[in-house]
Amino acid sequence: NAGVTQTPKFRILKIGQSMTLQCTQDMNHNYMYWYRQDPGMGLKLIYYSVGAGITDKGEVPNGYNVSRSTTEDFPLRLELAAPSQTSVYFCASSYDRDYQETQYFGPGTRLLVL
Amino acid sequence: QKEVEQNSGPLSVPEGAIASLNCTYSDRVSQSFFWYRQYSGKSPELIMSIYSNGDKEDGRFTAQLNKASQYVSLLIRDSQPSDSATYLCAVRGGSQGNLIFGKGTKLSVKP
Numbered sequence: 001n002a003g004v005t006q007t008p009k010f011r012i013l014k015i016g017q018s019m020t021l022q023c024t025q026d027m028n029h030n031y032m033y034w035y036r037q038d039p040g041m042g043l044k045l046i047y048y049s050v051g052a053g054i055t056d057k058g059e060v061p062n063g064y065n066v067s068r069s070t071t072e073d074f075p076l077r078l079e080l081a082a083p084s085q086t087s088v089y090f091c092a093s094s095y096d097r098d099y100q101e102t103q104y105f106g107p108g109t110r111l112l113v114l
Numbered sequence: 115q116k117e118v119e120q121n122s123g124p125l126s127v128p129e130g131a132i133a134s135l136n137c138t139y140s141d142r143v144s145q146s147f148f149w150y151r152q153y154s155g156k157s158p159e160l161i162m163s164i165y166s167n168g169d170k171e172d173g174r175f176t177a178q179l180n181k182a183s184q185y186v187s188l189l190i191r192d193s194q195p196s197d198s199a200t201y202l203c204a205v206r207g208g209s210q211g212n213l214i215f216g217k218g219t220k221l222s223v224k225p
Contacts, residue, residue, distance in 0.1 A: 033212075040122065042202060042215035043158070058212065090157055102148070103213060105157040 002026050004106035006091050012112045013081040021076040021109050023091030031094045032074040033058075033103065034066065036087040043090065049074055081113045116141040118205050120216035128224050133190040135219050137203030140184070144207030147179055147186045152200045152218065162188060193223045 007022045025032065030051050035043040045058030049068040063085060065077040074093075078085060088110050092103040117140045127133045135149075146165050150158035164170045164177040164186065176189040186205075190197055200218040207214070 035215075040217065042118070042217045043204075043213075044215075045212055048212065102160050102163065105159070108157050 004091055004093055004104055006089075006106040006109050008109060009107070010110045010112075012114060013078075014114060015081060015083065017081050018077070018079045019081070019111075021078070021089055021091075021111075023074045023076065023106060024072050025074075025091075025093040025104075025106075026072065027093060027095070027104070028071065029093035029095045029104075030071070031096065031101075031103075032068065033092040033094075034064070034074070034076045035090045035092065036060065036085075037090060037108075038087050046076065046089075078111075083113050085111065086113045087111060116205075116207065116214050118203055118214050118216040120201075120203050120219050122217055123220040124222050125219055126222045126224060127193050129193060129195060131193050131223075133193045133197065133221055133223070135188040135190075135201050135203075135221065137186045137188075137205075137216055138184055139186070139203075139205045139207075139214075141205065141207045141214075142181075142184065144181075144184075144205045146206040147177070148204040148206070148213070149175075149177060149188045150202040150204060150215075152202055154199075158202055190221075193221075195223045195225050197221060198223045 004025045033048045034046040047066040049055045091106040149162040152158045162177040178187045202218045203216040204213045
């Protein structure tokens with residue numbers, strides 16, 4: 001079991017460029033999440049998905065898009081990158097959203113927008 | 115706006131001492147509470163979860179929950195330098211049941 005994997009590990013973007021952050025999980029989890037973490041801050045939820053074909057906005061969705069065509073994959077798309085999107089992005093997954101359910105995190109993608 | 119508050123620290127304790135980390139939350143209907151440990155440059159790792167009032171022990175870690183005071187804490191006994199990390203408090207609640215994270219408390223255990 002690889003768990004939750006993310007690619008790339010690090011990326012530098014120029015302002016206005018776009019990119020897709022990849023996230024894959026092999027635990028057959030229904031729920032997947034994208035968070036961003038700015039220095040000295042906690043994690044902020046960007047988008048989440050409760051299953052293939054179903055996504056919803058989190059706390060900070062502006063500037064991002066997601067899709068979920070399969071159970072395993074949950075890519076995050078950045079359009080027109082801005083310096084404010086410089087952050088570390090974590091993907092997470094859980095089998096359910098029962099109150100006891102644990103989220104498992106990927107290793108993160110560090111993004112720098114210049 | 116549902117909030118989770120933590121003292122950002124840094125909290126410095128000597129090796130072998132008890133480290134006490136605190137967290138308060140604003141949403142009274144929150145049902146579950148989690149402590150994640152995050153080493154620098156790494157992803158969060160779950161170390162404790164608690165759902166009922168009282169104490170829950172796991173090895174050197176004890177989580178304490180007081181729903182009436184909207185307060186959750188984490189005690190680390192016999193602190194080791196390897197415990198040096200940022201500890202994130204997370205609370206699940208609200209209609210969507212998503213996790214809300216605090217900013218984290220940075221713990222430094224000095225040999």
